[in-house]
Amino acid sequence: MEAVPLLTPHKMGKFDLSHRIVLAPLTRQRSYGNVPQAHAILYYSQRATQGGLLITEATGVSDTAQGYTDTPGIWTKEQVEAWKPIVDAVHKKGGVFFCQIWHVGRVSTYDFQPNGQAPISSTDKQIPRQPRHDGGFEEFSPPRRLKTDEIPKIVDDFRLAARNAIEAGFDGVEIHGAHGYLIEQFMKDSANDRTDEYGGSIENRCRFALEVVEAVVGEIGADRVGMRLSPFTDYVDCWDSNPEAVGLYMVQSLNKHNILYCHMIEPRMAIVQGRHQIPHRLLPLREAFRGTFVAAGGYDREEGNKVVDEGYTDLVAYGRLFLANPDLPKRFELSARLNKYDRITFYTSDPVVGYTDYPFLESSA
Numbered sequence: 001m002e003a004v005p006l007l008t009p010h011k012m013g014k015f016d017l018s019h020r021i022v023l024a025p026l027t028r029q030r031s032y033g034n035v036p037q038a039h040a041i042l043y044y045s046q047r048a049t050q051g052g053l054l055i056t057e058a059t060g061v062s063d064t065a066q067g068y069t070d071t072p073g074i075w076t077k078e079q080v081e082a083w084k085p086i087v088d089a090v091h092k093k094g095g096v097f098f099c100q101i102w103h104v105g106r107v108s109t110y111d112f113q114p115n116g117q118a119p120i121s122s123t124d125k126q127i128p129r130q131p132r133h134d135g136g137f138e139e140f141s142p143p144r145r146l147k148t149d150e151i152p153k154i155v156d157d158f159r160l161a162a163r164n165a166i167e168a169g170f171d172g173v174e175i176h177g178a179h180g181y182l183i184e185q186f187m188k189d190s191a192n193d194r195t196d197e198y199g200g201s202i203e204n205r206c207r208f209a210l211e212v213v214e215a216v217v218g219e220i221g222a223d224r225v226g227m228r229l230s231p232f233t234d235y236v237d238c239w240d241s242n243p244e245a246v247g248l249y250m251v252q253s254l255n256k257h258n259i260l261y262c263h264m265i266e267p268r269m270a271i272v273q274g275r276h277q278i279p280h281r282l283l284p285l286r287e288a289f290r291g292t293f294v295a296a297g298g299y300d301r302e303e304g305n306k307v308v309d310e311g312y313t314d315l316v317a318y319g320r321l322f323l324a325n326p327d328l329p330k331r332f333e334l335s336a337r338l339n340k341y342d343r344i345t346f347y348t349s350d351p352v353v354g355y356t357d358y359p360f361l362e363s364s365a
Contacts, residue, residue, distance in 0.1 A: 001217045005308040006301070007050070007333055010144075010315060012292040013226040013260045014134055015096050015171065016049025017315070020308055023057045024296050025100040025228070029347045030355060034060065036082040039351035041089045042321045046356060050094030055174050056265075057180075058102040061161035062154075065119055065182075066112045072351055073159070074099060074164045085210035087169035092214065097362065098226060099165040099173040101216075105182030106143035106191075107236050118144040120154070121185040122208070123193050127237050133343060136304035140236075146349075150198045151208060154182070162225075172224030175212055177228055177250075178265055180238030187250075188240040197201060197356045202242075202249050202276035209250065213257050221259040226294075232281060244284070251289040260352035262289045263317060266297030278303060283312060301332050327360045348359035 010017045050052060060066050060073035073079045083099070090097045107122035113119055121143035129140045146154065162173045177183040185191040186208040192199050196208050217225050231240060231247035240246050251262055264286075267279045278298055286293045295307060296317035304316040316324055322328045324341035331338060345354020 002335070004333060005305045006316065007312060007329065010292070010306070011315075012053070012096075015053070016051055016299050017053055018049070020315045021052065021236065021304070021322075021332065022061070022294055022315050022317040023047050023052075023054040023322045025058055025176070026323055027057050027071060027140040028131070028317050028355065029068060029070045030349055031057075032349070034066065034073040035079055036072045036073065037172070038085070038208040039356060042356045043091035043125055044095075045093055045095070046360075047322060047328075048090040048093035048095035048097075048331055051096070052094075052100070052324050052329060053096045054090060055317070056097070056099045057166075058100050058171075059161070060175055061103050062157040063118075065103040065112045067108035067119070068112075068347075074101065074161050075167065080164045081291065082167045083165075083168035087200055088127065091169070093177055096171050097169075098172045098174050099168070099170040100228065101161045101165065101175050101180040102176035103154065103157070105185045107140060107181055107261065107336065108143075109139070109141040113141075117274060118142060120144055120146050120226065121182065121191070122146065122149075122198065123191055125191065126290035128237060133346070138277070145194075148198065151198065151211075154217050155211045158204060158212045159219045162216040162220045166220050166224070170197075172226065172260065173216060173220065174228055174263060175209075175213075175216060176228055177209050177230075180235035183212065184235075184238050187241040188238050190234075190237065190239045190241075197274050202246055206246070206249055210253050210257075213259065217257050217259065223260055225257075225259045226263055227254060227259060228263040228265070231285075233265055234281075244281075247285045248288060255288075255290045258337070259291060260294040261294055261315075262296040263296065266295060280307075280312065286313060293361045301326050301335070303363050304332075324358050326358055334361070 007019045108119035110116045123146040126142040127140040231243040294315040295313035320341045324339040
């Protein structure tokens, strides 16, 4: 039998993972009215395995956190109750389930905000319109710069969302500090033009992120907290002039809070000798972080096995491949052919198509 490093066990704090293949958080836009739906029970349980780590789609911490149609939240009692059967279904299959909590900040419009107000951010700079996956363009409303004395309320929203996630039965939470959303809008110097204690130096720009971490750790315990970061990426006009320094400062600061894991996104793939390759620039951050390290960003089976085998990362998060192959760990074990994902159905609202209808190995055989 071929050795498959991705299928070796890993001890992540108090969690005994049976393999190193993680379901990455994937926005699916099928939580009508921001409330998780019954069809999510099937979607997540299809992808659950004994001792496998699953991370939910990004889940809003408040009514100002929304920027997309039908994304779930976890700030109301109704939302908490709706998550419970989904979590139970994953646990019945032996899965470990973390809820990714987020706030989109300025990646929003008046339509998504309570009373049609301006989206909140670190800045009042508007995002230029962005190309969409369907060939159109995404427009964003001008944001409102948060006042210094308003920031503790947003930190508290993350704390309460973490408490709600534990009440819903989740094993822990992943704080979304990536992809140009609110936490990154504070963290990165292209979006943060503040002159108070939340702007200027790296320490100041990372202050909001670390206040969120401190509040969440204080509420549910460090052994239940992960964080996702993407220092090297440029999403929705959010980038940094020194991503290595921001990334290193963040992982060293996360060590002080002793959180369970750090989930880091690779830079965009580069073309090397005529083919796309992962740049593999996370090693200094992996070496600095003391907890479990998760890498994401375009990995396939071969590349995932390689980075686990070499100790570049502990776990590998898979998005599109796991979406299209609900039994991805089994397919990797058997080196079986993979279903192709259908990009057109990523963000449709259909409760089945492109969601729970991807075939398993048995049904496709």
